[in-house]
Amino acid sequence: MEGPVIRFEGVVKSFGAQRVLDGLDFQVERGQCLAIMGPSGSGKSVILRHAVGLMKPDAGRVLVEGREVSALRHKELSELRRGIGFLFQEGALINWLSVRDNVALPLRENTGLSEREIAERVEAKLDLVKIARHSFDKMPSQISGGMKKRVGLARALVVEPRIILYDEPNAGLDPEISASINQTIREIQERLGTTSIVVEHRVACIKTVADSVLFLEKGRAHLQLPPAEFFASSDPRLRQFLGADPD
Ligand SMILES: Nc1ncnc2c1ncn2[C@@H]1O[C@H](COP(=O)(O)OP(=O)(O)O)[C@@H](O)[C@H]1O
Ligand SMILES: [Mg+2]
CATH class of the missing domain: 3.40.50.300 (P-loop containing nucleotide triphosphate hydrolases)
Known part of the structure; x- marks a missing residue:
């Protein structure tokens, strides 16, 4: 274009x-x-x-x-x-979903990807924003403010926005x-x-x-x-x- x-x-x-x-x-x-x-x-x-x-x-x-x-x-x-990926000012993660499930959300809503493909994409994006693997299954209340922002960033990125x-x-x-x-x-x-x-x-x-x-x-x-x-x-x-x- x-x-x-x-x-x-x-x-x-x-x-x-x-x-x-x-x-x-x-x-x-x-x-x-x-x-x-x-x-x-x-x-x-x-x-x-x-x-x-x-x-x-x-x-x-x-x-x-x-x-x-x-x-x-x-x-x-x-x-x-x-x-379009949108990192909101409030950075709001959903409290009752794990880090992994927060990031997976836009893929579950919008695409016909399999759970296995979703898991791969989610892990790749969490790696990219440097969230340690042992934190993938933590809940938002168990991680720091900086980590929440990075998880929000991974969620914005997971749809591979232009x-x-x-x-x-x-x-x-x-x-x-x-x-x-x-x-x-x-x-x-x-x-x-x-x-x-x-x-x-x-x-x-x-x-x-x-x-x-x-x-x-x-x-x-x-x-x-x-x-x-x-x-x-x-x-x-x-x-x-x-x-x-x-x-
Ligand atoms: N949905 C809305 N209804 C009424 N006023 C709004 C709405 N959204 C923003 N505003 C007003 O528009 C102005 C700019 O808001 P905003 O874009 O949030 O400012 P900022 O530059 O701090 O991000 C503010 O005065 C805000 O109160
Ligand atoms: Mg503002």
């Missing part, structure tokens, strides 16, 4: 009187990783929800792999979603675990050639994983630059935002 994998064109989205996205334009090319930074409540998670058709724009268009997401019918939308959306993959993690998550995200991109968007505020993460960084402000892409130029930018609004950030 030609053209960008993800493209937002003049996207407008309001909730009641609050206009969250106000003519947002950006695109992500195949195999690239775009990081999105912006203040809390600026609409970063709302952007990701539009990309998977969980929200529809009031105006403008969201195109994924050349197709307008809000115009897709139910069946086409499920097909599209099957190609696109992965990460919503604050480092939130609530200590720096050491963060570094290993970021390394894992980078490796996945290199090994699987996925196109991705990472919503993140940690500079270290963005420098590790992103090819370009978008600064979301007042519902628009205020800046979009490669990480080195982005963090060196003297743009006053960006400097103020970065200065206010504890990381």
Whole structure:
């Protein structure tokens, strides 16, 4: 397919009187990783929800792999979603399912794979995110926060998505675990050639994983630059935002 994998064109989205996205334009090319930074409540998670058709724009268009997401019918939308891995901000694992069964879930819901094929895929993805084999049958309550995030990542990857959306993959993690998550995200991109968007505020993460960084402000892409130029930018609004950030 030609053209960008993800493209937002003049996207407008309001909730009641609050206009969250106000003519947002950006695109992500195949195999690239775009990081999105912006203040809390600026609409970063709302952007990701539009990309998977969980929200529809009031105006403008969201195109994924050349197709307008809000115009897709139910069946086409499920097909599209099957190609997209989504690591939710909450990272929510299902408490009554083991690590292994949490990761297997999207395969059991969406595919005609045999249990044996499912087991192989699940183990390969848990290996990729560096979960030790003796933890595969543990319950979420028995593993650390960092491990939960990595299991969530394995679950997002298990369908072998062409696109992965990460919503604050480092939130609530200590720096050491963060570094290993970021390394894992980078490796996945290199090994699987996925196109991705990472919503993140940690500079270290963005420098590790992103090819370009978008600064979301007042519902628009205020800046979009490669990480080195982005963090060196003297743009006053960006400097103020970065200065206010504890990381
Ligand atoms: N489903 C919704 N209904 C009403 N308001 C929403 C909804 N989703 C998000 N919002 C509002 O949109 C704004 C942006 O939210 P969000 O994208 O979650 O911010 P963030 O940049 O922190 O991820 C917030 O003010 C939030 O309250
Ligand atoms: Mg958010």
